[in-house]
Amino acid sequence: MENEVYYFGDGRLRDGPGAGHHIWAPSNGHVAWAHAAALRKLPWSLAELDGSLAGDPALADRHDPRHWATENQPEGLVRLHHRGGWTAISFWDRSGDSRYGSSSTLVASGTHTAREMVALLQRAFPAIWERITRRFELVLPVEAPRPEPAPRLRVAIPALRVAAVVPERLEIAELAAEADVVPDGASGRRVAVIGGERRGG
Incomplete structure (x- = not known):
């Protein structure tokens, strides 16, 4: 056994x-x-x-x-x-x-x-x-059912518009879209702009 x-x-x-x-x-x-x-x-x-x-x-x-x-x-x-x-x-x-x-x-x-x-x-x-x-017959306790394993889901995530603060010497690589690194007039830091939208940190 x-x-x-x-x-x-x-x-x-x-x-x-x-x-x-x-x-x-x-x-x-x-x-x-x-x-x-x-x-x-x-x-x-x-x-x-x-x-x-x-x-x-x-x-x-x-x-x-x-x-x-x-x-x-x-x-x-x-x-x-x-x-x-x-x-x-x-x-x-x-x-x-x-x-x-x-x-x-x-x-x-x-x-x-x-x-x-x-x-x-x-x-x-x-x-x-x-x-x-x-x-006699056996009387069983009421038991909660065993939890089934959660199904594995495949989720399609849409492309995101991303803006990130870029350190002085960092080169942006592996971005899904073209990005421009431009100076932020208010802070003097450089930001990455993707898809035409600029966001500073």
Whole structure:
């Protein structure tokens, strides 16, 4: 895969005793334990991955951001995060672990939309995706569209009538039209006159 991808959540395919919440890497359609190696490179801490990214920041328990006691934790409400060249989507998920506080988080290198991250979750972790979507549908955040690059315009600029103050020894070259250098009676400086119009500085 061209993006480095990790899943944080319960690695079990159904509720019951088993894997627990860890960081997993894709492995032939299943998951492989990647907890220690991934934590060294990801821009989010374990505490952030373990529920903080899934919860509503306005309702966080400020003493311990992993516990979202005042939130009813609706499953499948996707929250999108970007940090340090990585993208994460996170949502409350009790499809593997039925306890409150259980969440799923997908982290991928690069900058992606929530929709792109969901497609990546489906491709990289199909068994986890099937477990999740048997229980609920994901609700994506409303995102502003990515700005399209500005078109390059070719603009025709009409010829301009230019007058410039000319230093004593400067020779005018590369002018588009013929210019006469004449003394300015008021100041004694010389000005370039193009197209018959004389302007002094």
